[in-house]
Amino acid sequence: MTFLQQLINGIHVGSIYALIALGYTMVYGIIKLINFAHGDIIMMGAYITFVSLIMFNVPIWMAVIIAILICLISGILIERIAYKPLRNAPRISARITAIGVSLFIENLFFKIFGGNPRPFPVLIDPTPISLGSLQISMVTIVTIVVSILLMIALDLFVKKTKTGKAMRAVSEDHGAAQLMGINVNTTISITFAIGSMLAAVGGILYSTAYPQIDPFMGMMPGLKAFVAAVLGGIGIIPGAMLGGFIMGIAESFTKGYISSQLADAVVFGILILVLSLKPSGIFGKNVKEKV
Amino acid sequence: MLTVNGINVYYGAIHAIKDVSFHVGDGEIVTLIGANGAGKTTILHTISGLLRTKTGEIKFLDNPINKVEPHEILKMGIAHVPEGRRIFSQMTVLENLQMGAYTRNNKEETNNMIEMVFEKFPRLKERVNQLAGTMSGGEQQMLAIGRALMSKPKLLLMDEPSMGLAPILVQEIFNIIQEINAAGTTILLVEQNANMALSIANRAYVLETGKVVLEGNAKELLGDENVRKAYLG
Numbered sequence: 405m406t407f408l409q410q411l412i413n414g415i416h417v418g419s420i421y422a423l424i425a426l427g428y429t430m431v432y433g434i435i436k437l438i439n440f441a442h443g444d445i446i447m448m449g450a451y452i453t454f455v456s457l458i459m460f461n462v463p464i465w466m467a468v469i470i471a472i473l474i475c476l477i478s479g480i481l482i483e484r485i486a487y488k489p490l491r492n493a494p495r496i497s498a499r500i501t502a503i504g505v506s507l508f509i510e511n512l513f514f515k516i517f518g519g520n521p522r523p524f525p526v527l528i529d530p531t532p533i534s535l536g537s538l539q540i541s542m543v544t545i546v547t548i549v550v551s552i553l554l555m556i557a558l559d560l561f562v563k564k565t566k567t568g569k570a571m572r573a574v575s576e577d578h579g580a581a582q583l584m585g586i587n588v589n590t591t592i593s594i595t596f597a598i599g600s601m602l603a604a605v606g607g608i609l610y611s612t613a614y615p616q617i618d619p620f621m622g623m624m625p626g627l628k629a630f631v632a633a634v635l636g637g638i639g640i641i642p643g644a645m646l647g648g649f650i651m652g653i654a655e656s657f658t659k660g661y662i663s664s665q666l667a668d669a670v671v672f673g674i675l676i677l678v679l680s681l682k683p684s685g686i687f688g689k690n691v692k693e694k695v
Numbered sequence: 696m697l698t699v700n701g702i703n704v705y706y707g708a709i710h711a712i713k714d715v716s717f718h719v720g721d722g723e724i725v726t727l728i729g730a731n732g733a734g735k736t737t738i739l740h741t742i743s744g745l746l747r748t749k750t751g752e753i754k755f756l757d758n759p760i761n762k763v764e765p766h767e768i769l770k771m772g773i774a775h776v777p778e779g780r781r782i783f784s785q786m787t788v789l790e791n792l793q794m795g796a797y798t799r800n801n802k803e804e805t806n807n808m809i810e811m812v813f814e815k816f817p818r819l820k821e822r823v824n825q826l827a828g829t830m831s832g833g834e835q836q837m838l839a840i841g842r843a844l845m846s847k848p849k850l851l852l853m854d855e856p857s858m859g860l861a862p863i864l865v866q867e868i869f870n871i872i873q874e875i876n877a878a879g880t881t882i883l884l885v886e887q888n889a890n891m892a893l894s895i896a897n898r899a900y901v902l903e904t905g906k907v908v909l910e911g912n913a914k915e916l917l918g919d920e921n922v923r924k925a926y927l928g
């Protein structure tokens with residue numbers, strides 16, 4: 405396969421990692437928590453789409469909207485029920501709780517749907533279109549376009565809107581934000597809602613690219629997206645986007661030129677390399693801890 | 696305007712504020728002075744709702760506020776210039792001011808307030824799109840004050856606004872505090888710079904390890920031999 409072909413494949417998966425990475429980074433930015441359950445929202449997005457289409461025969465657009473809404477509400481509920489009571493507890497308690505929430509969701513879906521992988525329905529025609537020696541499918545085009553549009557929308561939202569600015573203010577200083585009259589709880593809920601929404605879309609696009617779903621399917625893309633967020637500088641939105649694309653492209657090139665088995669190793673190798681050169685990630689500032 | 700009645704505040708097992716009572720009348724400048732760790736910041740945080748009283752009551756304009764959420768307290772008319780400024784360093788000067796007007800939904804009014812803040816602090820206007828964290832300490836303090844004014848507070852809480860500033864800037868900040876007060880805002884000022892604080896305040900309370908140990912007319916305290924020895928060096 406040609407260089408350009410590998411690059412396009414890399415951007416395809418990379419844009420999915422970027423969407424998912426945004427949720428990790430935004431949540432970390434606002435409550436300094438690695439939300440381990442975020443990867444499971446990917447799986448929920450895929451399963452809810454699957455159930456809506458197969459069991460309830462709704463149109464595709466409606467299945468997608470239902471999946472997004474349920475994931476969005478789940479994200480808010482996870483924060484309210486599991487994380488909010490621990491907001492002033494030691495960091496480690498919330499971290500362990502996040503792992504617990506993740507295991508709970510995975511096993512809940514395992515209980516309901518069983519562990520057998522199921523084929524994900526075809527949402528977009530996967531037949532590749534040939535452009536000279538290039539093979540591009542509608543799946544790739546839709547994934548990249550949707551992801552980039554969502555990222556632009558998020559960027560504008562965070563930079564320009566009042567709620568977006570409040571999110572940045574809360575990320576910097578909860579107390580000072582409250583003194584401005586910002587409702588910190590609402591702002592945190594909105595952050596979880598947006599992150600979960602992006603993860604739902606990411607999950608649907610991921611299942612469209614790799615059309616087989618199981619209750620533990622969120623782990624690998626979740627982990628890679630998390631690595632992408634750390635790579636770009638955790639808490640920094642453009643960092644998550646760049647990190648996602650780097651991960652996707654590195655994975656695609658390794659698969660194409662070296663070996664498929666090595667892809668994951670190379671991807672994590674890049675993480676170790678970047679962090680040893682710049683521990684706060686590509687866009688991270690080496691800020692001094694406030695005393 | 697503000698009545699604090701026998702409040703007790705704890706940090707876990709630490710009893711930080713012990714039976715403190717004081718009041719701030721409409722239009723006054725009242726100052727709380729005391730050494731490091733006396734409990735001044737704790738009291739201001741409790742008024743703003745960031746900390747809770749264990750017992751006692753705080754009333755603002757005759758409404759109890761000690762169980763009200765911080766964002767609601769701001770809406771009732773209390774703004775707070777926190778210790779150490781706590782401006783949003785990754786946001787621009789303009790965005791910081793907009794955050795100060797977060798609870799106001801009238802865009803035109805917000806823009807008018809921004810103009811008013813710029814008139815008071817022309818240096819902020821020159822730096823409108825600069826990231827707040829890259830400004831000097833004095834400029835950041837001006838921004839913190841301007842940001843608090845954006846909500847048009849009836850009562851302004853100020854926690855050590857002179858901290859870390861050169862003497863000439865300290866004088867400027869104190870002049871501005873008097874201007875803000877003259878324009879109709881009541882002020883509760885916390886200071887370690889007791890000399891300056893007493894010279895502009897109407898009344899003062901002296902705090903020692905969480906208790907009010909002395910209160911009175913600011914000018915009288917300024918002349919009091921014991922106060923001079925203990926707090927004015």
Ligand SMILES: Nc1ncnc2c1ncn2[C@@H]1O[C@H](COP(=O)(O)OP(=O)(O)OP(=O)(O)O)[C@@H](O)[C@H]1O
Nearest residue numbers: 706709711729730731732733734735736737738887
């Ligand atoms: N988060 C906290 N946890 C435990 N104790 C605290 C906390 N914050 C303050 N204290 C304690 O409460 C007491 C009052 O502190 P506070 O910050 O209110 O003092 P202050 O008068 O504002 O001092 P300064 O002039 O140094 O700002 C001190 O003994 C302090 O150690």
Ligand SMILES: [Mg+2]
Nearest residue numbers: 735736737778
């Ligand atoms: Mg203090």
